[in-house]
Amino acid sequence: DGGITQSPKYLFRKEGQNVTLSCEQNLNHDAMYWYRQDPGQGLRLIYYSQIVNDFQKGDIAEGYSVSREKKESFPLTVTSAQKNPTAFYLCASSVPTSGENEKLFFGSGTQLSVL
Amino acid sequence: QKEVEQNSGPLSVPEGAIASLNCTYSDRGSQSFFWYRQYSGKSPELIMSIYSNGDKEDGRFTAQLNKASQYVSLLIRDSQPSDSATYLCALAGNQGGKLIFGQGTELSVKP
Numbered sequence: 001d002g003g004i005t006q007s008p009k010y011l012f013r014k015e016g017q018n019v020t021l022s023c024e025q026n027l028n029h030d031a032m033y034w035y036r037q038d039p040g041q042g043l044r045l046i047y048y049s050q051i052v053n054d055f056q057k058g059d060i061a062e063g064y065s066v067s068r069e070k071k072e073s074f075p076l077t078v079t080s081a082q083k084n085p086t087a088f089y090l091c092a093s094s095v096p097t098s099g100e101n102e103k104l105f106f107g108s109g110t111q112l113s114v115l
Numbered sequence: 116q117k118e119v120e121q122n123s124g125p126l127s128v129p130e131g132a133i134a135s136l137n138c139t140y141s142d143r144g145s146q147s148f149f150w151y152r153q154y155s156g157k158s159p160e161l162i163m164s165i166y167s168n169g170d171k172e173d174g175r176f177t178a179q180l181n182k183a184s185q186y187v188s189l190l191i192r193d194s195q196p197s198d199s200a201t202y203l204c205a206l207a208g209n210q211g212g213k214l215i216f217g218q219g220t221e222l223s224v225k226p
Contacts, residue, residue, distance in 0.1 A: 040219075042219050045214075103161055106160070
């Protein structure tokens with residue numbers, strides 16, 4: 001089945017530690033996105049990539065980094081510079097044409113907590 | 116002013132009633148509008164998309180868009196307890212691609 005796979009489902013970070021969240025898709029979508037969701041809040045865009053080897057900062061990129069070496073993969077690293085990383089992280093993909101194709105397909109999410 | 120605003124709720128309606136969810140936005144260049152449903156601890160799922168002024172119906176769901184007034188709404192007819200979730204409004208600008216989300220409205224349908 002085609003879809004987006006995020007792992008792990010739950011992740012714990014120690015102070016000063018970098019952690020990496022995995023996101024893989026087999027939908028052959030060009031664009032991929034990382035969103036952060038805090039309790040009772042909507043989704044805020046961290047980073048997005050519309051093509052391999054290229055990515056742009058979203059609204060809350062500080063303390064995060066990404067790479068897009070393959071079309072299928074868009075890992076997110078939460079660095080030690082991110083002082084409040086506890087949140088639900090969602091990866092998504094889409095076909096990035098304007099008009100009726102901006103529908104996002106989401107992974108199942110990763111809940112990151114600080115120890 | 117936030118780019119996309121929704122009442123956070125909770126909105127409580129009895130089973131069988133019509134639930135009305137509203138969303139306003141600030142960017143007049145927005146072209147595409149979406150409603151996502153999100154159950155607690157789960158990822159959002161797309162339930163409606165709308166691109167032109169007017170109404171769009173899909174089963175028990177109707178999306179309404181008024182670009183002049185910069186609002187989009189979602190009506191859920193014959194509400195069921197299984198409709199209890201947070202509903203997220205999202206929009207995309209004329210550059211395509213990334214979506215901007217509202218904070219979501221929590222809906223509770225009481226049996």
